Amino acid sequence: MTVWDELVGQEQVVSTLQGAVSNTSSMTHAWLLTGPPGSGRSNAARAFAAALQCEHGGCGSCDACRAVMRGAHPDVTILATEKVTIAIDEVRGLITEASRAPSSGRWRVILIEDADRMLERTTNVLLKAIEEPAPRTVWLLCAPSPQDVMVTIRSRCRKVSLRIPPAADVAQLLVTRDGIDPHTATIAARAAQSHIGLARRYARDPQARERRDAVLALAEKIRGVSDAVLSAGKLVEVAQEEAAAASAERDAGELAALMRTLGIEPGGTVPPALRSQIKQLEEEQKRRATRHQRDVLDQAMLDLLSLYRDVLLTQLRAEMDLVNVEHEAFIYELAGATNAVDTLGKMDAISQARTRLAGNVAPLLTVEAMMVALRPIAH
Numbered sequence: 001m002t003v004w005d006e007l008v009g010q011e012q013v014v015s016t017l018q019g020a021v022s023n024t025s026s027m028t029h030a031w032l033l034t035g036p037p038g039s040g041r042s043n044a045a046r047a048f049a050a051a052l053q054c055e056h057g058g059c060g061s062c063d064a065c066r067a068v069m070r071g072a073h074p075d076v077t078i079l080a081t082e083k084v085t086i087a088i089d090e091v092r093g094l095i096t097e098a099s100r101a102p103s104s105g106r107w108r109v110i111l112i113e114d115a116d117r118m119l120e121r122t123t124n125v126l127l128k129a130i131e132e133p134a135p136r137t138v139w140l141l142c143a144p145s146p147q148d149v150m151v152t153i154r155s156r157c158r159k160v161s162l163r164i165p166p167a168a169d170v171a172q173l174l175v176t177r178d179g180i181d182p183h184t185a186t187i188a189a190r191a192a193q194s195h196i197g198l199a200r201r202y203a204r205d206p207q208a209r210e211r212r213d214a215v216l217a218l219a220e221k222i223r224g225v226s227d228a229v230l231s232a233g234k235l236v237e238v239a240q241e242e243a244a245a246a247s248a249e250r251d252a253g254e255l256a257a258l259m260r261t262l263g264i265e266p267g268g269t270v271p272p273a274l275r276s277q278i279k280q281l282e283e284e285q286k287r288r289a290t291r292h293q294r295d296v297l298d299q300a301m302l303d304l305l306s307l308y309r310d311v312l313l314t315q316l317r318a319e320m321d322l323v324n325v326e327h328e329a330f331i332y333e334l335a336g337a338t339n340a341v342d343t344l345g346k347m348d349a350i351s352q353a354r355t356r357l358a359g360n361v362a363p364l365l366t367v368e369a370m371m372v373a374l375r376p377i378a379h
Contacts, residue, residue, distance in 0.1 A: 009165025035162030038195025075105035080113040116148035228371035349373030
């Protein structure tokens with residue numbers, strides 16, 4: 001099994017990257033890998049990094065390949081933020097790292113998985129390093145689209161675009177790689193809208209599928225403004241609880257580790273001179289929790305968008321598979337009670353809510369406005 005095997009439905013991308021690995025004399029020193037969420041752009045970047053270090057072009061079994069894929073290769077630095085934005089100090093650290101020659105591998109590879117989360121001033125710090133890279137250094141930037149990266153950066157990168165793979169290909173990957181039964185794999189792949197990581201989660205975690213079903217059920221409960229407001233409050237509350245549950249254990253472990261490093265006994269008093277370090281950690285954890293909550297809400301909006309997509313296809317009598325087959329009865333009910341113009345309006349309201357959420361508008365206000373727009377329209 002090679003490092004390229006999980007890049008399902010990306011034959012052209014794999015061919016381009018393999019060609020660059022085999023022809024290092026014309027190697028581009030800065031790459032921009034773009035694609036919608038779930039297309040596998042981060043996986044493609046990691047596979048490319050592994051292939052660059054591998055003597056066999058990404059065999060997947062040598063020490064170099066295994067080290068890169070688990071994030072442990074000394075010459076491959078990966079920055080994947082869990083915060084809303086990437087800090088300028090993090091990028092400065094990468095620039096320092098990029099100036100060094102490879103210690104044991106063939107290349108020094110710097111991979112930024114969320115390049116779209118860099119502010120303009122942070123991107124400007126990165127510009128010179130990409131314009132004038134050190135010998136044997138390769139920058140790999142990942143973002144949803146080229147437009148999400150400043151033009152001064154993307155103009156200096158070779159662009160590779162990934163697409164959303166077919167659901168059938170994702171389902172087959174779950175069957176062959178993870179041993180999921182074909183029926184569950186197909187449902188998970190469709191529910192995840194071909195997002196490979198999310199499909200794997202749905203296939204392995206019944207509770208994740210139940211949470212998704214609960215989000216779609218909110219649409220069924222909206223009959224008026226009061227229902228919409230209640231549903232919005234419930235959705236935001238669930239997102240907050242999931243973010244807190246996901247971070248509680250990790251936050252406690254990070255705090256305990258920092259206390260030990262500072263020489264403070266458990267339950268001991270923090271000296272005034274060290275309180276700033278504790279406060280900095282707490283602020284980073286808060287930013288991480290904020291991003292996780294927004295990611296949960298954004299995924300819920302994508303799930304609702306898929307529901308109304310199915311309604312629209314039904315209204316237009318399009319011969320395409322439904323994403324939410326298990327909610328077929330409600331989809332046909334909505335399709336019969338409304339028209340395509342109404343459905344497009346609801347889809348637009350969800351898209352606007354995603355834009356507002358990304359723009360740091362208060363989550364509750366954003367979701368309330370969206371839910372009110374999803375209420376039935378009287379004709």
